[in-house]
Amino acid sequence: MSVGVEALFTSALGLVPPWEVEKVDLDTERRRIDFEVRCNARTLACPQCGTAAQPVHDRLRRSWRHLDFFQFEAWLHADVPRVKCGSCGKTTQATVPWAREGSGFTMLFEALALSLCQGLPVLQAARMLRVRDKQLWRRIEHYVDQARAKQDMSKVRLVGIDETSLRKGHNYVCVVHDLEGKRLLFATPGKDHETVEAFAADLEAHGGDRTAIAHACIDMSAAFALGIGKSLPNAQISYDRYHVVALANQAMDEVRRVEWRGEAQQVQQALGDLGSRERRSILWAMRRNPSGWSPTQAEAMHWLQRANLKSARAWRLKMALREVYARARTHNDAGKAAADLGQWISWARRSRLESFKRLGATLREHFDAVVRGMLDHRSNAFVEAMNGLMQQAKRAARGFRTAANFIAIAYLRLGKLTHLPVSPFAAAMPRTSGAYAH
Structure with a gap:
């Protein structure tokens, strides 16, 4: 292909020097397009300690699945440099700008996968993307854990606590919602009083204060009442x-x-x-x-x-x-x-x-x-509605293999997580007035 095509795809992939597309290979029979990406630099900053202008020691071959181009499955391939640092004495693989370390997908592909899983069963999303569902579950758990670690719970004052069933046979998950913020705060297997202590510990890990919880709305569960008395000392209980x-x-x-x-x-x-x-x-x-x-x-x-x-x-x-x-x-x-x-x-x-x-x-x-x-005019109607959505997701997926999967999807869909990757299909910038007028 011409040089102009490589430059076009370099720009489309968002690459900046020293990274560039060196070759594009389109296979219409296999419905696949492969991009060969090259790093032109002979020296790079050490990924470990940050020391500038360290020599490239060698290069390792890597491949990543990318967003489809038109109807073609797209892959990126690169010989990724390893930098030998004279300052820290370590030889470390350089990071690539299009993927996180250790992932076989580009970050844009992972963002698309997450956005699909927010509305579709994971197995169905995996079939649409032509990957294994286990690969998507790993990405969901990674990004949900990452986003939850950044969640701020310092202003939580009113909570609703309930349980929802995971499967037949008395398998339950305890869920705690922020009644003011209308979001899922915490979920854990079980429905005994220890689940409330687990929530209190998680609350404090996210900047909250267990003594600041003023109100807890629950059903007539003796276990939840006991847990609130032990772990949320200032919370007044009201039965929904x-x-x-x-x-x-x-x-x-x-x-x-x-x-x-x-x-x-x-x-x-x-x-x-x-x-x-x-x-x-x-x-x-x-x-x-x-x-x-x-x-x-x-x-x-x-x-x-x-x-x-x-x-x-x-x-x-x-x-x-x-x-x-x-x-x-x-x-x-x-x-x-x-x-x-x-x-x-x-x-x-x-x-x-x-x-x-x-x-x-x-x-x-x-x-x-x-x-x-x-x-107090508060109720767990919102919590019950969210439990209904979780049960709907469970039925659509025909059940979840583990409680961890169920909880991860609950956080993804109901947690209002603000630090998830942005969908690559977000709305484009609006056209300026008259830009395309004839």
């Missing part, structure tokens, strides 16, 4: 309203299931008047807010109230608990919130519905933290 209402929904569903499968003649006679469509309408209407009911669901719920079944009482209890939370949010009065919750617990205990009696006892046991969760 999302989980409390979810417990009420579970209690309501339990009442409905037991009643509808029962053999009581009165119940079966009442339900016998309903077709399968009406039963489904009741089931979904009980789980939704009345404002979201369809006309069919509204009619079905009207029937349920007139039928005077236990399911109707369970639904009224669930809705009453939601109303307790709504009033607490409106009035922001600790005394009134505590009184309203106390009345609801008393009603639940007198309801003769076993699932709600258990729920009432649970809320009484954690009364102060539940009231605090009612008043």
Whole structure:
């Protein structure tokens, strides 16, 4: 090829002297383009100690996979100099400007791979790039660890702690989110109290202060509560309203299931008047807010109230608990919130519905933290949403081989890491006005 082509690709690859493209070999049958890169210098600065103008001792052959050029797989090849330093006495291989040390990919290729893995399963991204998925996992772990090491957690004050499942068989990962920054701070296998201590140590390693954590929003996990008491001494615990209402929904569903499968003649006679469509309408209407009911669901719920079944009482209890939370949010009065919750617990205990009696006892046991969760208006809804995204990623990947892979993807997608390589396909500079006008 002409000299102009080599100069063009030297510029396209971002090379500066003493590096330049010496030869370009295009193989259309193999759909591949190879660039021979040369270092023209006979002396270089020592990579070890920085002493200038040290002689090149020898050169070692290396190759790197690069971004595709058009539809062609691209490779860079170079005889990389080794510098013999008279100052430190070491012979060290020079660094190349297009790749990090020890990698068989250029930095631009790795940046592309990371950007693809932020939205695609790693195996699918590997197939698109025509590499092995294990190669991508190594790059993800490297860059995620590098970016997390630079993360600043000094301003973290409010955290949400929860667990998410890794696979069947009680394999869990504890996740800690910054409720103000809306980012994943920490993830580790397990869901016992020691996971909170691991978070506190990681927080301090990133410039944070465990004593500065003022609030921790959790579900009713005794392990997390114990861990917060030991490792986050100034954090007030509030039990997330999302989980409390979810417990009420579970209690309501339990009442409905037991009643509808029962053999009581009165119940079966009442339900016998309903077709399968009406039963489904009741089931979904009980789980939704009345404002979201369809006309069919509204009619079905009207029937349920007139039928005077236990399911109707369970639904009224669930809705009453939601109303307790709504009033607490409106009035922001600790005394009134505590009184309203106390009345609801008393009603639940007198309801003769076993699932709600258990729920009432649970809320009484954690009364102060539940009231605090009612008043501070914080919840783990964001944490649950992020857990949903993590589970979605797990399903798309058909599971992860290890907890480390699961956690690495969670950090990559949810950690808001600010020190990752920039995608090579970032938007180009906008054209200046009139630059291409005819």
